[in-house]
Amino acid sequence: MAQANYTRITNYEVYFGWAKHYPQDWMILRRFENNGKPYLLLVNPQTLETKVNDAGFYQVKPMSMAEARKLFNSTPYQKALSKAESQSIAIQDAGIERGLPKETGISLTADLCPSHKPLDRRIFTDIIAGFKRVEPQVPIALSVSGLWMKHHVQDIDWLKQLQANHEIYITWINHSYNHRVSKTNPLKKNFLLEPGTDIKYEVLETEKLMLANGLLPSVFFRFPGLVSDQQLVYKITDFGLIPIGTDAWLAKGQQPQSGSIVLIHGNGNEPVGVNDFIKLLQSKAPSIAKKQWLLYDLRETVEEEAEVK
Structure with a gap:
């Protein structure tokens, strides 16, 4: 529905x-x-x-x-919140970085940071083509920022149509509203750590805009630039949101392993990561055909991983 x-x-x-x-x-x-x-x-x-x-x-x-x-207390949701908090020290990539799926494969996350460029639609057309025989509704998680949504209504409609056609299943991740970034500030004063950031606005206005656009907010949050500190991680979990990192940012040359939460950018600003993902898909085609390499729903991945002591 x-x-x-x-x-x-x-x-x-x-x-x-x-x-x-x-x-x-x-x-x-x-x-x-x-x-x-x-x-x-x-x-x-x-x-x-x-x-x-x-x-x-x-x-x-x-x-x-x-x-x-x-x-x-004993639920996967609460365990995932606690796990993210326990991994909150790092300035970059705090939160849950990987899952433990039952079979080999990955969870794909694509970030939609503010951008004047159109959505990189190759990601979606290629995964649909690559998995249509084994996963008719391919799961993908999209980290969406408020400013991207404001300027990409046609792209949102296109994605919603793919979901309505049961070609993909999207988990919508909160990626903050403004996604501010400075080219000169050090990480500890950059992105959401920039002095004066109103974290309540960044979180709740994004959710409201998701709902206005017919998108269902998930319980996941991805820090812009993957940058946070311990205090910020706890602010996010206090909203009931689970920070999601990555152990395979493809454009940085990080190779995905079994169970990886893979990061690419779908906003047109990182074609190298998208190209790397498409090459990865091509290389895995025989395994995909045998259902030995699949894309996993991020919710199931995190739920299973949280269950592991």
């Missing part, structure tokens, strides 16, 4: 709690009104799946984030 467009959002806020409706318990992440009607953004703590639903559909118990994390 296509995600609705919520174009008249008011009172959008971080709101945690327990939403009960037999047979599944959901954790509430946000509440908002659209056209005056109350809605909740929820996560299934077992599968990391998110959805938006009418607030009146659930029996709701409001909680603090600490209380909610305690209630859902």
